[in-house]
Amino acid sequence: MDTVTELRNKYQSGEVTPSAVVTSVLKTIKEKDVDINAFLDVYDDAITEAKIADELYQKGEAADKPLLGIPVALKNNILIKGKKVTGASKILENYTAVYDATIVKKLKAAGAIIVGATNLDEFAMGGSTENSAFGPTKNPLDTKRVPGGSSGGSAAAVAMGAVPVAIGTDTGGSIRQPASYCGVVGFKPTYGAVSRYGLMAMGSSLDQAGPLTNTVADAELVHNVMAGLDNLDGTTITDDTYPSLPTKDKYTFGVPRNFLAEGVDSDVLETFEQHLADLKAAGHEIKEIDLPLFAKGLAAYYIVMPAEVSSNLARYDGIRYGLSEEGDDLLGVYENTRAEGFGKEVKRRILLGTHVLSSGYYDAYYGKAELARKKMREELATVFKEVDFIVTPTAPTPAFKIGENEDPLSMYAQDIFTVPVNLTGVPALSFPMGNVEREEKSLPVGVQYIGPHGGDARLFEIGKIIYDVRKKLD
Amino acid sequence: MLAPMKREDIEHLASLARIKLSEAEKGSLEKELSSIVDYVSVVSDIAGNEADTTPVVGVRHNVFRADEITNEPDQYTEDIIAEMPSSDGRWLKVKKILKTE
Numbered sequence: 001m002d003t004v005t006e007l008r009n010k011y012q013s014g015e016v017t018p019s020a021v022v023t024s025v026l027k028t029i030k031e032k033d034v035d036i037n038a039f040l041d042v043y044d045d046a047i048t049e050a051k052i053a054d055e056l057y058q059k060g061e062a063a064d065k066p067l068l069g070i071p072v073a074l075k076n077n078i079l080i081k082g083k084k085v086t087g088a089s090k091i092l093e094n095y096t097a098v099y100d101a102t103i104v105k106k107l108k109a110a111g112a113i114i115v116g117a118t119n120l121d122e123f124a125m126g127g128s129t130e131n132s133a134f135g136p137t138k139n140p141l142d143t144k145r146v147p148g149g150s151s152g153g154s155a156a157a158v159a160m161g162a163v164p165v166a167i168g169t170d171t172g173g174s175i176r177q178p179a180s181y182c183g184v185v186g187f188k189p190t191y192g193a194v195s196r197y198g199l200m201a202m203g204s205s206l207d208q209a210g211p212l213t214n215t216v217a218d219a220e221l222v223h224n225v226m227a228g229l230d231n232l233d234g235t236t237i238t239d240d241t242y243p244s245l246p247t248k249d250k251y252t253f254g255v256p257r258n259f260l261a262e263g264v265d266s267d268v269l270e271t272f273e274q275h276l277a278d279l280k281a282a283g284h285e286i287k288e289i290d291l292p293l294f295a296k297g298l299a300a301y302y303i304v305m306p307a308e309v310s311s312n313l314a315r316y317d318g319i320r321y322g323l324s325e326e327g328d329d330l331l332g333v334y335e336n337t338r339a340e341g342f343g344k345e346v347k348r349r350i351l352l353g354t355h356v357l358s359s360g361y362y363d364a365y366y367g368k369a370e371l372a373r374k375k376m377r378e379e380l381a382t383v384f385k386e387v388d389f390i391v392t393p394t395a396p397t398p399a400f401k402i403g404e405n406e407d408p409l410s411m412y413a414q415d416i417f418t419v420p421v422n423l424t425g426v427p428a429l430s431f432p433m434g435n436v437e438r439e440e441k442s443l444p445v446g447v448q449y450i451g452p453h454g455g456d457a458r459l460f461e462i463g464k465i466i467y468d469v470r471k472k473l474d
Numbered sequence: 475m476l477a478p479m480k481r482e483d484i485e486h487l488a489s490l491a492r493i494k495l496s497e498a499e500k501g502s503l504e505k506e507l508s509s510i511v512d513y514v515s516v517v518s519d520i521a522g523n524e525a526d527t528t529p530v531v532g533v534r535h536n537v538f539r540a541d542e543i544t545n546e547p548d549q550y551t552e553d554i555i556a557e558m559p560s561s562d563g564r565w566l567k568v569k570k571i572l573k574t575e
Contacts, residue, residue, distance in 0.1 A: 098553040234537045299514040310491060317492065319568055324559030330569040331492070339494040347493055351484070352507055354491045356514075368517040375520060408506055409513060 001161045004070050004218040011057050011069050018053035018069025018113065022046050025071045025115050028162050037137045038147070038156035040076050041084055041117040049113045056111075067225060068111030073157045073166040076117040077124055078209065079198040080104050087123045087200045088132040091316045091323045091341025101198020102233070103167065103209050103226040110225045118153030118166055122343045123313065124174055124202045126150050127414045128405065131345045136402055139182060142441045145399040148178030148414075154212045155182035165213050165222050169199055171206045172301055173395075173418025176430035179212055180394035180446025183432045185467070186212045187219045187460075188418075190453050191425030192237035194223070195230035203308040206301075206422040215471065216431060216463030223456065242454025247461045253279055253449075254289035254387035263413060264396040268445050271434040272393045275447050279391075279466070289383050289390065293376045297420035300376075302412060303356050303369035304423065309346075310353025316341065348408065377424045384452040389462065392417040394430040394446035398438060417448060427451050429459045431467040478508035 002010065010016045026042060033039050053062075053069035062068045074080060077087045079097040081104075086092045100108070107114065121131035129137040129152025137152045139145040140160035147156040151168030155178035158166050168175040170188040179186025187210040194209050201207065211222040230236045255276065260269065276286050318324035318337030325336035342350070356365035383390065395414050405411040421428045433447035451459045484503050488495045495503070551564070560567040 095557060096553075098550055098557065231537050231539060293520070296516055296520065299516045302510060302514045303517060314492075318559060320566065321554075321557035321559070327569070330571050333569055334492040335494040338492055339496075342493065344499075347495070347499070348503060348506060348510075350491045350493065351487045351503060352510060354487045355483075355507065355511065358487075358490070364518060365514065368520060369514075372517050372520045409509060 001158075001164050001214065003215050004067070004164050004213070004221055007070060007164060008068070011053075012062065014057070017050075018057070019047060019050040021069065022050035022071055022113055022115060025163060029116060032140075032160050032162065035138065035143055036140055036156050036160055037135050038118055038140075038153040038160060038162070039073070039116045040086065040088065040119050040134055040153070043083065043114060043116055046071070046113050046115045053111060053113065062111070065109075065111030066221060067107065070112050070165060071115045071163050072107060072112045072222075073116050073118050073154060073163045074104065074114050075120055075151050075154050075166070075168050077120060077169060077200040078104060078167060079200075080114060080117070083117065085117070085200075086134070088120045088134055089122045089341065089343070089346070090133045091337070092321075093133070093323065095322050099198065102195035102230045104198065106226055106228075107167075112165075112225075115163060116157075118151070118157050120153055121150035122346050123200060123309075124150040124169055124171055125309070125345050125349055127173070127177055127411055128400070128402075129153060129178075130402060131343055133343055138402070139399050141183060141443060142399065145401050145443070146181065148181035148395075148399060150174040150178075151186075151212065152178045155179055155184055155186070158182070158184045158212050158214060165211055165218060167209060167222075167226075168212050169202075169207055169209045170422065171203045172305060172422050173415040175210045175212060176418050176428060176446065176448060177395050177414060179430045180432075180444070181399035183444030184212050184214060185216055185219050185429070185431045185463070186210065186446075187223055187430075188421060188428050189223060189227065189456055190237070190242070190427040191422075192235045192241070193227045193427070193456060195228070195233040195236050197230055197232035201312040203305040203422075204312060205308060206305060208422075215468045216429065216460055217468055219429070220460035220464070223460075227456075242452075245452070245455050245458045247458060248388070250283050250285065251388040251462060252285040252287055252386070253389050253391045254287050254383055255391055256289050256291040256294060259291055259294055259417075260392065263416065264393060265398070265436070267436040268393050268397060271436060271445055272447065275433045276391070282466075287387055289387060291379060291383065291390075291420075293372065293379050294420045296372055297376060297423055298412060298416050300369040300372040301415070301419040301423055302352070303365045304373065306349040306353030307357050307366050308353070310350045310357065313342075313346065313350055345408070373423045376420060380424050380426065380452075388451075388458070390450040392448050392450070393433075394418065394448040398436050398443035398445050421448075421450055426453055427456045427459055429463050431463060479504050479511065
C-alpha cells in the first residue's frame, strides 16, 4: 500500500484517482478480511465520496484538504453519523450513531474517505481483540496469533495492506501495542491534544485517539488533522499549553534499565539493545535512568481505569438506546440488559471499578492510585530535565497466540511499558524496531519513544529520521 | 495480604453495578477479582498524603458558550427516537418506577 504522501502525489499528477483506489480498497477488504476479521463494517458508499474527490483533484481544488481521497478505517468506538457503531459490544449491536465525533468531522473536512469500521476488544478493554463480541481479529502476519489490542482491527487493517491509515484509541497502550504486534506505526498524543468528543468513553482521564500508519510522516499528517482545541471537550489543549520544544540534531535517550530487567523476552531485549546501538552510532546519547515508580504504574492503572470504566459504562442500561432486555421492574431491565449485553472482561472491570470506588476502599485504592500518578508525573519531570526521550520496547513480547493469555493478569502485563504514558498524559510513538522468530515465523516488535508533555512534534521529527529513512532504504 | 473476595462481596458489587451474574460468573469473578485486587495493592506502598488527590493529568478549563440554540428544531429528534428500545410517539417508554400498593 502506498503511503498517504505517495497517494496524494499520484492523485495530484493524475496517475490514479481516489475512486480507483477506494474501489481497490473495498475489493481488498472483501478478499482478505474473510481470514482476518479486521473490519466490522465496510462502507460501500465511500465510492460516492471518492468520485467527489476525483473531481476536486481534476479542478485543482485539493490544496486545503490534506487527506483528500485518502482511505481511512475507523475503530468502531468512534462515532460516525448514520453508521453502526457498536464498540464491539452486544449491548450496542444495533446502535446507529446520530452525530460525528469531532475527529471524524475533522477527517471528513480534510477530505479523508472513511471506508469502514474496525474491530476492537469490547469497549476497548483488552490487549488482543479477542474480547470482541463479534469474533477475534487475527494477525495478518501469522493468523494463529492475535493482532494485539484493543485497536487490533485498526492495526491489522494497515498491516494487511487494506488502508494506509486507521484510527485507534489508546487508554493504556491500545494503539501502540497492536502497532508493535502488527509491524506498523502507532501514535498516542499528549493528553488533551485530540478531542475525545464522540469517542465511547472508557477511562476519560486516559483516553486519546491517534493514527496507525505505515510511516511516521503519515502518522504526523493524520494527527495534525485530528488535533486541536474543541469546545465540546474541556480537556483539549492548545499549541501553547506546554512549552514548545525546539528540534535538535542529536538527542539524549533515557533507558530505564531496571524497569526492563524482568518479564521481557530475551530476543526482544536483544533487538532493543541493537536499536540503542544504532541510535548511538547515529550520534545520539544513551543515558541510563531510574524510574522506580513506573514499575507500579500497572497497579495504579488497574485502579484508575476500572474506576472510570465503572462510571462511564453506567450509561448502558437498556433505556435510551442499545440492547434492552425485559425485566419485572426497572431494576430488572437494568440488570438483565447489562448481564446479557456486556462480555466477561467488561463485567470484570466494572466490578473491579465499583469495588475500588466503594466506601471504605476509596482512599486505599483510588486515592493512592491518583497519588501514584502525581508522583509518577513528578518523577517524569525530573527525568525529562536530563533526557529528551525515554525509550523502551513497546511490549515485552511479540504477538502471542489466540487463546494463549487466558489469565487476566498475564494479559494486563503486556501493557507494562505503555500504561505509565497514559497515567501521566505524555505522548509516545511506537514503530517497528526489528523482528524475532517464533515457530519459524518472523514477527515484528516495536520500540516506544516517550516524550514530555507537548513533545508530539519532536517525536514525529525523530521518528521520521530514525524509522522512515531506514524503511525507505529496506 | 488482603482478605480474598467472598461470594457475598461479588454479589454486593454486582448489585451496585446493576449486573445480574450467573453462579458460574460469580465463581470465576471471586477468584479473578481477588488476585487483581491483591496485585493492585502495591500502590499502598507509595507514601504521601492521601487527601492530596487533585487530578494531575491534563489541563482542565471551563468552556463557556453563548446561551443560544445551535441546532435546528427537531434536527436530531427522529434519529434519537429511532434508537430508543421502546417509545410511544415522541415519548420514551420505561417501566414503572413507583409501586402503587
